[in-house]
Amino acid sequence: xxxxxxxxxxxxxxxxxxxxxxxxxxxxxxxxxxxxxxxxxxxxxxxxxxxxxxxxxxxxxxxxxxxxxxxxxxxxxxxxxxxxxxxxxxxxxxxxxxxxxxxxxxxxxxxxxxxxxxxxxxxxxxxxxxxxxxxxxxxxxxxxxxxxxxxxxxxxxxxxxxxxxxxxxxxxxxxxxxxxxxxxxxxxxxxxxxxxxxxxxxxxxxxxxxxxxxxxxxxxxxxxxxxxxxxxxxxxxxxxxxxxxxxxxxxxxxxxxxxxxxxxxxxxxxxxxxxxxxxx
Amino acid sequence: xxxxxxxxxxxxxxxxxxxxxxxxxxxxxxxxxxxxxxxxxxxxxxxxxxxxxxxxxxxxxxxxxxxxxxxxxxxxxxxxxxxxxxxxxxxxxxxxxxxxxxxxxxxxxxxxxxxxxxxxxxxxxxxxxxxxxxxxxxxxxxxxxxxxxxxxxxxxxxxxxxxxxxxxxxxxxxxxxxxxxxxxxxxxxxxxxxxxxxxxxxxxxxxxxxxxxxxxxxxxxxxxxxxxxxxxxxxxxxxxxxxxxxxxxxxxxxxxxxxxxxxxxxxxxxxxxxxxxxxxxxxxxxxxxxxxxxxxxxxxxxxxxxxxxxxxxxxxxxxxxxxxxxxxxxxxxxxxxxxxxxxxxxxxxxxxxxxxxxxxxxxxxxxxxxxxxxxxxxxxxxxxxxxxxxxxxxxxxxxxxxxxxxxxxxxxxxxxxxxxxxxxxxx
Numbered sequence: 001x002x003x004x005x006x007x008x009x010x011x012x013x014x015x016x017x018x019x020x021x022x023x024x025x026x027x028x029x030x031x032x033x034x035x036x037x038x039x040x041x042x043x044x045x046x047x048x049x050x051x052x053x054x055x056x057x058x059x060x061x062x063x064x065x066x067x068x069x070x071x072x073x074x075x076x077x078x079x080x081x082x083x084x085x086x087x088x089x090x091x092x093x094x095x096x097x098x099x100x101x102x103x104x105x106x107x108x109x110x111x112x113x114x115x116x117x118x119x120x121x122x123x124x125x126x127x128x129x130x131x132x133x134x135x136x137x138x139x140x141x142x143x144x145x146x147x148x149x150x151x152x153x154x155x156x157x158x159x160x161x162x163x164x165x166x167x168x169x170x171x172x173x174x175x176x177x178x179x180x181x182x183x184x185x186x187x188x189x190x191x192x193x194x195x196x197x198x199x200x201x202x203x204x205x206x207x208x209x210x211x212x213x214x215x216x217x218x219x220x221x222x223x224x225x226x227x228x229x230x231x232x233x234x235x236x237x238x239x240x241x242x243x244x245x246x247x248x249x250x251x252x253x254x255x256x257x258x259x260x261x262x263x264x265x266x267x268x269x270x271x272x273x274x275x276x277x278x279x280x
Numbered sequence: 281x282x283x284x285x286x287x288x289x290x291x292x293x294x295x296x297x298x299x300x301x302x303x304x305x306x307x308x309x310x311x312x313x314x315x316x317x318x319x320x321x322x323x324x325x326x327x328x329x330x331x332x333x334x335x336x337x338x339x340x341x342x343x344x345x346x347x348x349x350x351x352x353x354x355x356x357x358x359x360x361x362x363x364x365x366x367x368x369x370x371x372x373x374x375x376x377x378x379x380x381x382x383x384x385x386x387x388x389x390x391x392x393x394x395x396x397x398x399x400x401x402x403x404x405x406x407x408x409x410x411x412x413x414x415x416x417x418x419x420x421x422x423x424x425x426x427x428x429x430x431x432x433x434x435x436x437x438x439x440x441x442x443x444x445x446x447x448x449x450x451x452x453x454x455x456x457x458x459x460x461x462x463x464x465x466x467x468x469x470x471x472x473x474x475x476x477x478x479x480x481x482x483x484x485x486x487x488x489x490x491x492x493x494x495x496x497x498x499x500x501x502x503x504x505x506x507x508x509x510x511x512x513x514x515x516x517x518x519x520x521x522x523x524x525x526x527x528x529x530x531x532x533x534x535x536x537x538x539x540x541x542x543x544x545x546x547x548x549x550x551x552x553x554x555x556x557x558x559x560x561x562x563x564x565x566x567x568x569x570x571x572x573x574x575x576x577x578x579x580x581x582x583x584x585x586x587x588x589x590x591x592x593x594x595x596x597x598x599x600x601x602x603x604x605x606x607x608x609x610x611x612x613x614x615x616x617x618x619x620x621x622x623x624x625x626x627x628x629x630x631x632x633x634x635x636x637x638x639x640x641x642x643x644x645x646x647x648x649x650x651x652x653x654x655x656x657x658x659x660x661x662x663x664x665x666x667x668x669x670x671x672x673x674x675x676x677x678x679x680x681x682x683x684x685x686x687x688x689x690x691x692x693x694x695x696x697x698x699x700x701x702x703x704x705x706x707x
Contacts, residue, residue, distance in 0.1 A: 239553075
């Protein structure tokens, strides 16, 4: 049942992504409308799947790289849908939906059982809050990344005064910058909250707030990077191209922290240990 | 052999740097016109100088000499060597030249096809030419026909409806930068028809405040009144730059009005809010390097053409229709030009008199009762010799003038006095 839900969600999101890509090429509004509906349906099904997982596991379903990538895809989709409600920016979907789709595909292709034996250690509200807020922030940052890429593409055309086929398809610079701003302002508190709850959970589960494991360190670096961006934006008035480049770098850092460190290190944050194949 | 020649450069053939050399000094027009008037090889002429084109239209019997003179004139006006001008120049002769003038007047050769300003600019150029007494029969005729063609193209084709003027293109671009223009602040530096048109377009999009800066404050006040805007001193531009979102520059200044340093300094205090410069001045008002600054976008007139290019295809069809109208009118003009020779006028004059004589004979004969052959012949001879005598002196006069410079005037006057161009009088 759960597996079927997952596959249905995957198919729907892939369909929606395909539709969004067709939309940016063909510029038919009806294509977007349907892709959007399919995406909403995919999101709902995906939500049902995750709810089911949560009920079964008794904690947030992010205990393996496979599961957490799927969860990440869900927050990306969710963040996009929120921005769609606010900005009504059809073309944003063409940039963000593929991101969600890629995460889903990678997640699907990673071997591993969906349900692992959950140790009581992980059945904590703090862990759930930690993970959900972190991923909510990540979802926002993914949208921000998409908007930043779009900004750079559009800005380049306007600056160089050469207009390709994307020019009419991409929204205005101000809109893209506003998305960047909003995603940052919403995403950053989530990220912060995620790190704080993570520390609280660590204190409860492991007895110390901070253990300097690579993932924690890199998370802190990522957090600082976003903090710098937010600070520059709010006080100095960074915006536009510079902010877009910075958000792309920050996002790459985030992906590295999320995927790279999880694979490379063997500390307690790594999925290998979480899945019960290593320490502690 | 008399020729009609156009020598000039336009946005299609010469870069803005070269065009602005020639447009630098407003007094250039007067200088050009007096050169046209003084030079013996040039009979009549007209000098058109807009921000998109510089053209001399003239008639001559000695094309080589006249061409040299005009080239020299353009080089001296632009303060550049003639060699530098040559690659950007085109020379059109006779019907090519007529066709070109018609197309320019009907805005088919404009940077923004169908934009309405060019006709006004040509009318101004023509008024200047008549005031400087450089226009003659052919230029007069050419101009009046050009105005007529422009009117036909405007009313009979969709070229001007579909026309996206420079200012419209600028507005579209502004929307790609700012998304919504509501509440944005506009600074107008310098005032001209084009700048005001752009400002009006922006107003229609709901921009907030418009500030107007001008070298002469009176003019700023006057322009600002038209937009319910705020007139500011020219010296206030620096502080206005901190507030403005869109700057339309169109001064006649020879140097840059907006310099890189000044914009750079204002950026931080603006908190990097985007700034869009629309530079429709030739020579340019905004230093091109300003475009390198972050969140600042500078478009000069040539750049805007690139934007306009996008919608060109849609107007192609209407343009074909317009081309046909131009072609028709060129043929008509060619027909008229042929009548300017002495012989065709004399022939036509004789024909006309003979037509009148015959018509009157036909009307009067029935009232004269029965006439025998001899009486009838005598009557024919009488009327014919009266008619011949009446036109004898005018014909002699025309023949005498055949090689004189005043020939065209005399011919034109004759044709008007005797109404020899019946089919032409309607238009």
